[in-house]
Amino acid sequence: MAKKKSGSLSRREFVKVLGGGVIAAAGPTIFVPSRAWAQGTGPIRIGNIEPLSGPYADSGLDEMEGAQLANEDWNAKGGVLGRKIEMITEDAPSNPGIGVQKAKKLVERDQVDFLTGTLTSSVTVAVSDVAATAKVLFMAFGSHADDTTGSRSHRTTFRTTNQNYALSTATATWVAKNWKPKQVYHLTADYVWGHSARASMNRIFERFGVKEAGNDLFPLGTSDFSSYLIKVRGVKPDVLVVNAYGADQINCVKQFKEFGLGSNMQLCGPLSGTPMMKGIGTAATGVWGLSWHSTVDTPGSKKLRDALMKRYASSKKPEWRPSYRHYLGYVTHQQLLEAIARAKSTNKCAVIKALEGHKFDGLKWTQSQWRAWDHQNVQDVIVAKAKRDASWKSEDDYFEILGHLSGAEAYPDEAMWKQMGGRPLEPMSEIGC
Amino acid sequence: MAFTILQQVVNGVALGMLLALMAVGLTVVLGLMRVINMAHGALYTLGAYTVVTTFDRWGFLPSLLAAPIAVGVIGLVLEGVLIRPIYQRDPLHTLLLTFGLALIAEDLVRIVWGDAPYPMSPPELLSGILLLGDLPFSKYRLFVIVVSAALMLLTWMFLARTQLGRTVLAGTFDREMVRVLGIRINLLFTLVFGLGAALAGLAGALASPIRGVFPGMGSSIIMPSFVVVIIGGMGSFGGALIGGLSVGIIISLAVEFFPAASDVVVFVLLALVLLVRPRGLFGVEGLLSR
Incomplete structure (x- = not known):
């Protein structure tokens, strides 16, 4: 049935206001030139790339909201390593060219410590390449293509969602x-x-x-x-x-x-x-x-669902429920921030080491794990x-x-992964570790 | 197997009738006014979005009526305000103008209704299948065939049986002669452009539950519509109908037998027609060179 026009418009405006707020918040610090400053005692900066316009705009907004909730949880507890978390979200619709441009902007101009987000496989793989060249850790929320952690894998990229x-x-x-x-x-x-x-x-x-x-x-x-x-x-x-x-x-x-x-x-x-x-x-x-649904009946998922409802339901239609895109955004940021806390550092080498092979509660039935040799989140x-x-x-x-x-x-085992064209990750030395 | 082919043919006829509705407007405007209307696809898009907008309030059938009226009025305004001032110039100028209009319209649609496709389903009464003997046919597609056939018949009766319609047809053959006879051809132009726009709006409205409603829907239909015009012969009403049906049926059958070629087969048909009969099946020779 036809969707109500007013609903989609107000949602769109909501994104604009939200995006504007994030940019305004980031404004004063955009032109700080030195990376050393960012690594000191200031906030930890995460560059988040989402399709906030175009056919996947709804899903992109969901991912951003999920990530935001995880950030807010940590900030309420005083941040990570005593530092607040600051997220800069950039809009990149399903176009790899724009994705690359936005990733470069976040890394070079905003000097972010980490990249997260993306939805379609084409943008994810493109951003993954940029992150590898810039030697910045990139946590991909979306992209189900096998190639993302297979033939196009990178030491600097982890992928949260289930592969094809x-x-x-x-x-x-x-x-x-x-x-x-x-x-x-x-x-x-x-x-x-x-x-x-x-x-x-x-x-x-x-x-x-x-x-x-x-x-x-x-x-x-x-x-x-x-x-x-x-x-x-x-x-x-x-x-x-x-x-x-x-x-x-x-x-x-x-x-x-x-x-x-x-x-x-x-x-x-x-x-x-x-x-x-x-x-x-x-x-x-x-x-x-x-990958997830709002009715998953594990204690962890119920808790996440309630938290998302509490945080966002007032701005949505009554039938709205969190989607699996919220889950991906939340779990990824939660995992990234936890890894920083475990590593006691925002240094990418230390964070990558903290993530590789790490087993965690992915809020589903059995434990999830960041597989060390392809950086895939192996999960139910x-x-x-x-x-x-x-x-x-x-x-x-x-x-x-x-x-x-x-x-x-x-999940494919290592032999199957190789048969499917899996490319071994670069050695740590190659990314400056 | 024979039954499957019959179903494919009926399905092709439904697609073909939509293409024919599009092509009639294009071909008559081309024949009478020498305007290659690239904005015709945008009018089709606007027809679909009219339905999406009025559907919740009015229901399906009234929306189906509202679409051609709204889009027809837009057509009248477009012709009167933008296209009329440049009739005396090179036909290329109207082509550029309408092409620009198509781009602007698509972006306006994005601004007003957003980028995401709108879910649109046939009304309850027309959803599901109708069993004829053992053979299932989509009720909605049969409805599309009936409605568009009725409209094509009405349009044909207008063109062939009324004084005004005959003047229009005469104009497509020789507009100088029509003008010499003292007929106010500018008024005819406006009327025909509005009629073509209304048909495009109706095609978009009818197509909305089948082909989806999204900003780029117009540019996805304009190419096959022009192919239909060229195959049928520029300026020919019968050509638009026969061309539309043959393109629709050929696409359907290609999916059955050579799915990999289903994109290309239309253009193969186009190339064959151009080789054997460059003016198209029912076209007037050298239309654009006069």
Whole structure:
């Protein structure tokens, strides 16, 4: 159904006010030239890059809010190492060029100690390269592409969210075990992420003897899936796998409902989340891989959910709930600040050492870990069913959590990682440690 | 298999009718006024956003009515204020003007409605499928076919059966002669431009639950619409209809048989038509050179 215009406008203005405030706060210190000053007793400065305009603006705002909450928690306790935390957020819509420009600005002009944020894989990988060249630690919130901690990995980059391989493995395992399909059909977005999602799903399906009945690649940004869906109906697979994200996923699932395919076959996909379900609306269906949802029932997640509700719900619609993008922003900043406290230093070498191999409570069921050899956050992957019926009351109800696969089971081991093109991290000496 | 092909064809007809609605406005404006209207896609976008804006308050059908009216009025103003003063100049100037208008319109849409795509679904009554025998068809797409066919018929009756419409058609063949006969051709121009705009607005409104509502939707439809105009023949109403249908059906069938070529197949058709019959299927020879 059509979204209310007034809602989106007020949210946009909210971002502007927020962004303006951050810039105003940073204003007086922008032209301080010496890095030595920043490393002294002044605030710890974190440069945060988010898409605050463009198609992912909503998700970018969520990530920023999550990060902000973690900063505020620490500042309320007197900061880290006796220093306050200051975050400068820059808007970089899904354009790697702008991402690079903003990352350079944060590092060179604002002299930030750390970089965080980003959402799309293209911007993440570009910012990751800038951080490696500048020898600055970069904690990526988003980007599900395997390459981010694989063929494009860097010693200076850590990634919080689940990688594609793990999401696909968890979803395909659940589907194969519970639906026991004989054959599946893929609709795959024709770019790196889509291809790798399909390959990862098939790897699991083959293990369970599930055949691939067919695969159609569609161009990124396809709005009309009708012809593909009619074709799929003719093939009669047991399951349709939608390897698509964002608007593509929204259109595909809506038209799946329009053509009434739900009575002929099941639908699944490696990755979804609240932002997509907002667009899909009443057509919601399928089983999806998730990194987090507001209904995760662990004590840690409940606490985070309550804190986010308390902090932000008053500025949102009544049905609003924190999204997994809030979770990513919060957990990343929490982890970064904890690592600084453990290392007793903001020196990147010390912080990287404090993070590598560190096990922590990722607010899910089993422990999470920053894997030392690829800097991936190895964690539980959630498998959930999307639904939207008369009982829908709030964004909590977008998904019903079906189960989870532990990081140990879902993630590629070192041999598989190498086979997928994983590139060993640079030695510490190369980044000046 | 035969059933799947039949479904693909019906699906292609729905897409083709939308393209035909777009192409009629383009081709008549081109034929009568020699204006290559690059802003036609922006009018389509505005039609969809009209629906998005009025949907919550008025419901779907009234919004569907509001879109062509609102966009038609915008068309009348555009023609009267911006395009009319430069008719006497090179056709390239109107091309540049309308191209600029298209860019400005897209950014205005971004400012007013934001960058994010709007979720838009068919109304309850038209969602889901209709079973004809064993064959399922999307109710909404059948609705699109019926509505656009009715509108194409009305437009054709206006052009072929009314005094005013015949004058318009005569103008596309020889506007000097129409002017010599003492007809106020400027008034005709405004009317035809407004009509074309209204059809584009309606196409955008009809397409909104199928193709999604986003700021760049106009630039994604303008290219295939021009291809339809060229295949059908510039200035020809029948050409726009036949061209639209053939492009829609070919895209649908390409997905069934050669999905990798579904992007390219339209341009292959275009190249073939240009090689065999450069004026297009029903076009008038040398239209732009006169």
